[in-house]
Amino acid sequence: MDPKQPTELPDWLQQPASAHSQASKTSFLQRNQRHLRSLLTRLAQPAPVVKNQRWHLAPQINLIRLLLLVLLIALINNVTLLWCLALLLGFQLLLLPPSQLRRFVRSWLISSFVALLFVLPSYWLTGPGTLLFFGLKTSLMLANAQYYRLTTPFQDLLSGLKALHCPDVLIMTLAIAITYLRMLGQHLLLTMEALELRTVAPTKHPYRLIGAMFGNLYLKSYAYALELYAAMEARGFNGHYVRTSPTRNHWPDYLSLGPDILVLILFIFWRN
Amino acid sequence: MVLIKLANLCYDYPNTCGLDHLDLTINTGEFVCLMGPNGSGKSTLLRILSGLATPKTGEYWLRDQAITANYLSDAQRRQRLHQTVGMVFQNTDVQLFNTSVAEEIAFGPRQLGLNDAEIAQRVTDCLHLTACETLRDRVPYQLSGGEKKRVALASVLALNPEILLLDEPLNGLTIAAQQQMLTLLQRLNAAGKTIIMASHNFQQVQAVGQRFIIFNSLHQLDADMSQADLQSQPERQAQLMTL
Numbered sequence: 001m002d003p004k005q006p007t008e009l010p011d012w013l014q015q016p017a018s019a020h021s022q023a024s025k026t027s028f029l030q031r032n033q034r035h036l037r038s039l040l041t042r043l044a045q046p047a048p049v050v051k052n053q054r055w056h057l058a059p060q061i062n063l064i065r066l067l068l069l070v071l072l073i074a075l076i077n078n079v080t081l082l083w084c085l086a087l088l089l090g091f092q093l094l095l096l097p098p099s100q101l102r103r104f105v106r107s108w109l110i111s112s113f114v115a116l117l118f119v120l121p122s123y124w125l126t127g128p129g130t131l132l133f134f135g136l137k138t139s140l141m142l143a144n145a146q147y148y149r150l151t152t153p154f155q156d157l158l159s160g161l162k163a164l165h166c167p168d169v170l171i172m173t174l175a176i177a178i179t180y181l182r183m184l185g186q187h188l189l190l191t192m193e194a195l196e197l198r199t200v201a202p203t204k205h206p207y208r209l210i211g212a213m214f215g216n217l218y219l220k221s222y223a224y225a226l227e228l229y230a231a232m233e234a235r236g237f238n239g240h241y242v243r244t245s246p247t248r249n250h251w252p253d254y255l256s257l258g259p260d261i262l263v264l265i266l267f268i269f270w271r272n
Numbered sequence: 273m274v275l276i277k278l279a280n281l282c283y284d285y286p287n288t289c290g291l292d293h294l295d296l297t298i299n300t301g302e303f304v305c306l307m308g309p310n311g312s313g314k315s316t317l318l319r320i321l322s323g324l325a326t327p328k329t330g331e332y333w334l335r336d337q338a339i340t341a342n343y344l345s346d347a348q349r350r351q352r353l354h355q356t357v358g359m360v361f362q363n364t365d366v367q368l369f370n371t372s373v374a375e376e377i378a379f380g381p382r383q384l385g386l387n388d389a390e391i392a393q394r395v396t397d398c399l400h401l402t403a404c405e406t407l408r409d410r411v412p413y414q415l416s417g418g419e420k421k422r423v424a425l426a427s428v429l430a431l432n433p434e435i436l437l438l439d440e441p442l443n444g445l446t447i448a449a450q451q452q453m454l455t456l457l458q459r460l461n462a463a464g465k466t467i468i469m470a471s472h473n474f475q476q477v478q479a480v481g482q483r484f485i486i487f488n489s490l491h492q493l494d495a496d497m498s499q500a501d502l503q504s505q506p507e508r509q510a511q512l513m514t515l
Contacts, residue, residue, distance in 0.1 A: 010397040012390075014463040017355065017432040034345075190366035193324050200355040200384040200431060213369050219413055220365075 043185035059152070061253040063160035066148045068260050073141045076267055077133075080141065084266075088259050089143055100150055108146045112139040154178060176228070184221055191216065205249055274335075275300040275435070275466055276321065281330035283316055290316040292491045294330070298468065303461045305477045306470040308487030308494070309515055314470035315362060316491075318437045321352060321468065322359045355384075358433030362440045364424040364472075368412035373404060373423050376412055380431035398426035401456060403449075415445035425453070429460075436460065438469040442476050454480050474512035478502075486512070 057065075069085065076082055093101060115138045123131040152160075161171050191213055203209055276298040283290035291313045293440045306314040319325040320332060326341040334356070339423055344350050361367045369502070370376040377398050399405045402422040407415065412423060421444055428436070440458075442450045458480055461467050471477050484502055488494040495508065502508060 009401070009459055009463050010393075011400075012394065013397070013429065013432055013460070015432075016464070017434065125394050187366055190361070190363065191369055194361060194367040196350070197322055197324070197357075197359050197426065198380050200351045200380065201385065203383065209369070212371055216369055216413060221466060250493065257459065 012272045033192065033196060037189060040185050040189040040192065044182055044189050057155040057256050058163075058249050059160035060163035061249060061256060062148065062152055062156065063164065065257060065260060066144060068257075068264070069144045070141050072260065072267060073137055073144070076263075078270055081263055081267055081270070082137065084185075084263055086140055088263075089140070089147060092147060096151070104143075104146055104150055105188060107150075108133070108139075108143050111142045111146065115139065115142060180221070180224060180228075183224065184217060187220055188213070188217055273300045274298075275302075277331075277333040278320075279331040279333075281320070281327045281332065283327045284322060290391075291320070291327070291490050294493055296485065296496070298466065298495065300466055301459070301461070301464055303480060303482040304466075305481035305484050306468065306487065307472065307474060307477075307512055308482055309489050310472065312487035313491040314472075314487060315439050318359060318439050318468065318470055321435070322357050322437055323353045324359075327478065355431065356433060357435045357437060358428040358431055359437040360421070360424050360428055360439060360441050362443070364417075364420040367424045368415075368420060368427070371411060371482055373399075373407045373410050373412055373415075373426075376423060377427045377430045380427065384431070394430050398430045401429065402426040403452065408439065418446065418449060418494055421445060422449070422453075425456075433465075434466065435466045438467070440470055440472070442471065442473065450476060472515045474509070474515060478509075478512075484512075493512045 073085060074083065074087075093104065096104065112135075114134055119131060119134050119138055122134055158171055158175055161174070195209070195213070274297055276296070278294055281291055281294040281296075294313075294317070306317060308314055316325065316416055320327055323339060323344050326339075326344060331338060334353070337343070339353065343355070368376055368432055370379055374395050377395045378391050381394045386394070395408075399408055400497070404422050404426055407419060407423065412420065415423060421441060425438075425441065436457075441453060441457075445453060452501060454476070457469070457505075467475065469481070478499075483496070483498050485493065486495040486497075486498040486508075497505075497508075502512075
């Protein structure tokens with residue numbers, strides 16, 4: 001701004017604003033703005049992860065347990081063994097604080113409902129028995145995945161992958177993708193808030209506005225990516241993703257795998 | 273005349289407290305400066321006043337209307353609030369979403385149903401007030417940080433809001449531009465606008481603020497004093513200088 005520039009206020013700015021008469025018609029964007037905002041808030045500010053203080057395991061063991069459980073549930077067709085795995089999960093859930101348990105139940109029910117829609121065609125192909133069985137198996141898998149998500153911070157997932165000798169490129173891509181997905185979610189959320197603050201009547205061209213917003217988001221993500229690469233190069237990035245050294249396993253870690261391995265052995269021998 | 277009244281207001285973020293039991297009254301036509309360290313609750317208070325966030329407990333009254341989650345759930349009432357309360361964000365990057373600066377400023381007046389001549393007049397006036405005439409046809413995305421701040425202020429002014437909320441509006445501006453913006457804000461205040469400005473730079477705002485509301489790092493109201501009161505307390509001034 002030029003300090004010498006006059007800043008006499010125009011007449012319209014010195015008079016109180018007259019209330020604008022609102023039209024009753026609202027656009028699709030306006031009707032769903034609040035829902036979209038709450039969705040973006042959840043994306044940008046994920047629920048806090050509560051680690052199990054009483055039973056803290058090494059990240060790689062947690063990851064192996066999850067993979068093993070999902071594999072077992074996928075392979076097992078014996079109802080008794082599946083019941084054992086469900087009991088095992090139930091025991092772990094008992095150790096969660098009530099708020100975390102509520103969050104688990106909600107996200108588990110929602111994801112199970114979505115999964116059920118995909119399993120539903122089996123009803124017409126093989127009947128209700130198969131639908132129920134596959135529905136329960138899918139639901140049990142999702143419950144284990146939700147439990148892992150709610151009790152394992154993202155950093156632990158990366159440490160676990162590193163300890164399991166996953167390629168550096170994969171870990172780095174995952175880390176950057178998750179971090180920047182949240183950043184862009186935050187950017188979009190704030191843009192929507194700014195838009196809402198200046199929305200004093202139904203927008204005449206809502207789709208043009210949506211296009212402009214997402215165009216800005218694309219430009220922003222492109223600029224972020226370039227800046228990130230420049231910053232990484234400036235700090236000596238040479239293509240290798242070095243994280244803190246993986247935590248060592250202790251006897252409780254191996255012990256925690258016991259029930260799962262027991263079910264695995266039972267599964268192998270029961271089959272034969 | 274009481275314009276805004278907050279009673280026992282609390283706001284929580286998922287992992288931390290945002291505001292802790294805030295009681296505050298702001299009168300029509302005041303120039304209020306919100307001061308305090310980073311993360312003390314200044315921006316949170318502005319978000320609540322603008323209707324972007326609803327408090328966990330407590331009451332927010334705008335004149336004789338309680339602004340509650342239920343009130344804000346209605347799109348028309350929300351729009352009425354946004355017509356009364358304008359806000360310039362701390363990060364103005366997210367506030368500009370149109371394809372040119374002129375379009376950005378015209379966005380609000382166009383919704384108000386003004387005719388083309390009135391819209392053009394408002395755009396020209398706002399560009400002139402914020403010294404953005406040369407930026408008229410530029411793409412907002414490509415502007416510098418300081419330019420974005422000025423365009424954001426112009427786009428909010430175009431709606432002629434009664435209450436102007438500004439979150440760190442002087443950051444990223446040159447000394448001359450800061451002075452120019454403060455002069456503009458003083459004139460707006462003299463014209464009857466209520467201005468609530470968050471800042472952590474006391475040196476910049478000490479001359480213009482009529483009232484200083486100071487938060488502590490516990491997200492509580494630490495002090496609420498007029499400019500004259502503050503002038504008589506050198507210790508408090510020294511404390512604010514170190515924020």
